[in-house]
Amino acid sequence: MQFFTDHPELYNDWKFSLLSELPPWALFFVAAAGLAAIVWSLRGVRDLRTPRRFAGLAALRIAAIVLLVLAVCEPALTLQRITHIKNRLVVLLDESRSMELPAAAGQASRIAQVRDHFDRNASQWDALRNRFVVETWRFSSRPVKSSSGNPEVNPAGNTTDLLAGLAEAANDTSGRKLSGVIIYSDGADNEKLAAWEPSPNGELPGELKGVLDRLKAPVSSFGAGAGGVFTDLAISRVAADDFAFVRNTMEIEAEIEAHGAIRGQIPVELLEDGALLATREVLLGEGRRKETVKFSVAPQRAGKFVYTVRTPVVSGDAVPGNNVRNFSIKIIRDKVRVLHVAGATSLDTRFLRQHLTRNPNVDLISFYILRTTDDDFSIPEREISLIQFPTRELFTQQLKTFDLVIFHNFDYGPYQMKQYLANVARFVREDGGGFVMIGGPRSFANGQYAMTAVGDLLPVELPFSAADTDADFHPRPTQAGRNHPITNLNIPGGPDGWMKLPAMPGVNIVGALRPGGIALLEHPTLQAGGAPMPVVSVREAGKGRVLAIGMDALWRWAFNGDNAAAEARLYDAFWANAIRWLIRDPDLAPVVISLDKPEVDINEPAGVDILALDRSYHPAPGADIRLTITPPEGDPFVKELQTGPDGRARLSWEAKSPGAARIRAAASLKGEALGEAEDVLIVRPASREMQRVAPRPDVLEAIARASGGVYQPLPDGSLDRLPLLDPEIARVDRKEHHPLWNTWIFLALIAACLGVEWFLRRKWGYL
Amino acid sequence: MKRREFLGAAALSLGLAAAPGSARAFGNKNRLVLARLMYRGGDPGSRPSALRRLAAELIHRTSVDPAGDYLDAAPDSPRLFQSALAFATGSMDIQPFNDEEIRNLRRWLGGGGLLVVDGAADVFVGAMKREMARVLPDIPITELKREHVLYKTFYLISTQPGRTLRKPWMECMEADGRLAVLFSHNDMTGAWERDEFGVWRYDVSPGGQAQREMAFRMGVNVVMYTTCLHYKDDQVHLPFILRRRR
Known part of the structure; x- marks a missing residue:
């Protein structure tokens, strides 16, 4: 090597190489031509008298041709410095809380077993660190890389996620090959492998199989707490x-x-x-x-x-x-039971029935008056399908089984029902039922409801005598109506969009709003009590709710040539909202409690958010919130809060004992109660980690077996037995080429071969 | 006992639902309007007084409060939406619906309209079937089963009556679980027709006046179906209806 370079210390390897820039096919052609030349030249000397002469000339000719071919290929000596890269060895240390438990009754903890194993195998670990780049990860949920590489872990994690640890090992971007993974854990996974029961045939959960395939390295494990008796x-x-x-x-x-x-x-x-x-x-x-x-x-x-x-x-x-x-x-409630009573059938009856029967959450019982006393009674009963209107059964025995009662253009008088009106009022005020009165020629004052128990439920006063008008009009939303869940209908065009809906042909005349009554839609011209006359109004009556609709042509919202209204499904939205409001759907409550999490651990902060809405369903800033928390153990305590500009108030609280905490919020605005809400917060007696703490050597063993690793229970187990893949990757850091063909020695060799061959032929007389 | 209460009690004792007459102050526009489909070609105005007669019978017999006069509406007219029940009568072939007529009829039928095709001749019913197949191309025309609620919405009916008895059944197209189109071959509206002097315009055969009465009853049932759909299929009605059918 010193012959070729002045700095031999820079290189630790050499090899021959060809520097010719000719493409491989050209080099192949040259080699083939050289071979042909050898065959041709040997044919010329095959008749020599002695084999020695033949061998001498043939050798010289072959050597010359080979040297010429090599000259074309430009042979060189390449000096290089090669570095062999260390592979990774990943160590996963379980730092979940279950590692703090005794390995067996009366013994040290599982994590102590791990530390002891490290201490007893210090020399083997040093050897492994010389051979590999050892990466140590602490894992519970999300793995964290340990800088020290020592098992100085704090077993406080609230979960054990073996898959997350293995996935982290597979995610390396350093470019080093993975030689193996060593897990120190009790195997008590409580995430994706929690329900896995390893089978003898080695079948793996899909996600685990995917991670092991990506690792392409043996995963060995040392099982903590596996040897003792755990109760x-x-x-x-x-x-x-x-x-x-x-x-x-x-x-x-x-x-x-x-x-x-x-x-x-x-x-x-x-x-x-x-x-x-x-x-x-x-x-x-x-x-x-x-x-x-x-x-x-x-x-x-x-x-x-x-x-x-x-x-x-x-x-x-x-x-x-x-x-x-x-x-x-x-x-x-599984279904909202609705009693729909109509004094006559009409398209308004039909479209409301159609809506109610299509709604899978509604169980509809309906009674429609198909014939009045003014009509022809000459037809024999056997030829008609009409049945008796069972007033007594409905309004005494069955009334409480309903959630909502609808009087649709219905007058009670002809059916001797006056005695039952008080039952309807009690159903609303005391049982919390919903009640709707829909207008028409038989409804409101026309139905003689003034000064009756049902009339007193309504949000509006009633005149004593029949009163209605048949002038077309467009009802318009009040300020409250724009936000109220019943009439907040997202009509195309906003509030002006109401004017583009089909006109209503007539309205029942009513009086002013009663205390607690809220007008949602009002008449554009008629007045009542010095204010626009309510057309659609609502009221809380005792425990129940009441809706009054002074028209019987809402069906025009469902059936008209106006695409916009039809596409907005205005009619369906109106009635769906109305039913939800009337039955006090919790989602439409004026006070809403939202928990950040439905379940928390002991001492984990639980965020409680309270939204208060005023009676118009606007967020209520400055509302007083009285929050009563009944912890799982101990006495209830009260927190006084006030809502911010967004109508929300917030509290963070930490439970000190396990169980269920009841949270009750009562909101009021300027002394007037807005409503109440209640929710339940579950405080876990133990974190999810501590729900399943039994060691799972079967899980660790199955992973090891599937990946080609070995499982060994602690405190025993040797690092020497671990199968690890050896380094394979070599990196060339420096390289230097020295051509061999253009030296005087090479040329002299060619000349010598050709010259000696010529000399011998001359001497032996072959020229 | 007051007269009204007496009558109410009498109705209940008879097993009938009965009530006094309504105030009817909301005006004609709030009442049920029967519509006549004024299609192009043929003879759409061939039964000029039939719907008025049906309205009068409804007032006389039922709690339904129809407008006294009917509404003429072209297939492409927004006026069609003022009613959910339209009658197409005739005896001749008609001109094919154009695109706007098809679009409007499809929206009307899809929204809840019921079209009664009542033919005085098979050529008209055939032409309407051809056109309605274009309006509702995905809905087949099927025979209306005798068990259908239409035969018991008010009267218990077991035949398909009209001015004639050419076919003892009706056909229908159902959309979204309800009737959208009814095809009658027996000239039901012909049986309802009177002239200016109140005389029946057409003889009814072979059943005479009894058959005419049954034609009116079917008309009442169609209107009842329009205003309360499958009400008479509710469980509460079934035992009574089954008993009376026996």
């Missing part, structure tokens, strides 16, 4: 829907896990708001480590309820906190 009874999983329907059966499924010496019948209880609903027993023991219990419950009331699944705490139970699981379920 724990846990509710490892609860499956329930977020909401269910009143009187409909819902299923709640709980998975019970037992580890250690637990065996026998274990009672599992289900509670609703602290009251025992049902008890099931599961048989656990050898070969029955995990069992599922199912509860079927038919909730009887609407609202948000706290459900609890719990098991007893057994002797030696490592984590008593995972024997209880709280969760909340919103119980909603």
Whole structure:
């Protein structure tokens, strides 16, 4: 090497190479030509007398031709400096909270097992660091790279996500090849591998298989806590829907896990708001480590309820906190039961019926008067389909089964119903039912409702005598009507868009608004009590709500040649909104509680946001909020808040004990109550990490087996047994070419071959 | 007991829903209007008094409060939307609908309109079937089953009556679970026609006046269907109707 360079220390390798810039096919042609020349030249000397002479001349000719071909190829000596790159070795250290648990009863913690293993294998680790670039990652949820490389971890993570750790190992961008992954963990994954039960045939979950395929390296593991006896009874999983329907059966499924010496019948209880609903027993023991219990419950009331699944705490139970699981379920009414009574059939009746029957959330019972006493009664009963109007049954026995009653152009007089009007009023005021009166020739004052219990429910005063007008008009929204959920209809063109809707042909004359009445749509010219006459108005009456519509031609919103109104589905939107408001749909409540998270851990800040709306459904700035929090344990406490310009107030609170915290917000504006709302915050007795804490050596072993690694339980296990891929990548850092063909030696060799060959032929007389 | 209460009680005791007459002060524009489809070609005005007669019978027999006169509306007219029930009568071929007529009729039928095609001759019904197939190309024309609510919306009917009895069934096109088009071959409106002196304009055969009465009953049922759809299919009505059918 010194012969070619003055700095041999810069190179550690050499090789021959060809510097010719001719393309490969040209070089091939030259070589072929050289071969042909050799054959041709040998034919010329094959008749020599002695083999020695033939061999001498042939050798000289072949050497000359080969040297000439090489000269064309421009041979060179290449000096180079080659560096072999170290591969990566990734170490994943589990720092979840379960690593703090004893490896076995009376023993050191799982994380102590890990530290001890590192200490006892310090020399092997030094050897590995010489051989590889060792990357150490601490993982719980999102892996964090450790700068020191030592197992100085703080096991405080609230989850164990093995897949996230492995994915991080696969995501390297340094360009180094991965030689292997070493996991120190108890394997108690509670993320995507939580439900995985490794099978003998080695089948892997899809996502895990994808990560291992990307790694292309053996994943070995040391299992913490795997060797000892671990005792724990846990509710490892609860499956329930977020909401269910009143009187409909819902299923709640709980998975019970037992580890250690637990065996026998274990009672599992289900509670609703602290009251025992049902008890099931599961048989656990050898070969029955995990069992599922199912509860079927038919909730009887609407609202948000706290459900609890719990098991007893057994002797030696490592984590008593995972024997209880709280969760909340919103119980909603399955269908809105609507009683639709019409004094005559009309297109308004028909389109409202069409809307109600199409709505899957409505259970419609309707009674329409098809024939009045003025009509022909001469037809025999057997030839008509009319039936008796069951007033007594409807308005005494069945009334409370409805959520909403609609009187549609209906007069009570002919049906001896006056005695039942008080029942309707009680249904609204005391039972919280909804009531709608729709106008027409038989409705409002025309139906003689003034001074009746039903008339007193209405948002407007009624004149004593029949009163209506048949002049066309366009109802216009009031200020309240523009924001109220019933009439906030996003009509194309904004408030002016109302004027482009079909005109209403007539209206029932009503008086001024009653206290608490709110006009949503008003007549453009008629006055009542010194203000525009309400056409559509609402009112809270006791616990219930009332809607009054002084027209019977709203169907024109649903059926007209105006595309814009039809496309806006104005009619359907109006009635859908009205029904939701009348039945007090929580989503339309004037006070709304929003929780940042429905469930939090103990001492985790829980954000509570309260929105207050005024009676016109505007955000209410400056509203007083009285927030009453009833923690899982301890006395309720009250926080006084005030809403900001956006009508919102906010509180952050930390629960100190597990269970369900009830949060109740009552809003008032200038002394007038706006409404109330209630929600439930679940405070977990243990974080998700502590719900499943039993070591899972089967998971670690299955991963190792699938990737070509080995699994070894701690405290034993040797680093020497780990299969690791050796470095393969070599990088050329420096290179220098020295041509061999253009030296005097090379030329002299060619000349010598040709000259000696000529001399011998002359001497032997072949010239 | 007052007369009104007496009558109400009498109605209840008879098992009938009954009420006094309405105030009817909201004006004609708020009442149910029957429309006549004034298509191009043929004889769309061939039954000039039929719808007036039906309106009068509705007032006489039912709680429905129709306008006294009917509305003439061309297939492409926005006036069509003032009614949800239109009758197309005739006895001859008609001119094909143009694009605007098809568009308007399609919107009207899709929004909730019911078109009753009542033919005095098969050529008219055939022509209307041809055109309605263009208006609602995805909806087949099928025979109206005897169990359909149309046969019990007010009267319990078991035949398909008209001025004639050429076909004892009706055909229909259903959209969105309701009737959109009805095809009658028996000249139902012909049975309703009177002249200026109140005399029936056409003889009804073979059933005579009983058949004419049944034609009116079918007209009442069609209007009841328009104003309360499948009301009589509600569970509460079924036992009564089944008992009376027996």
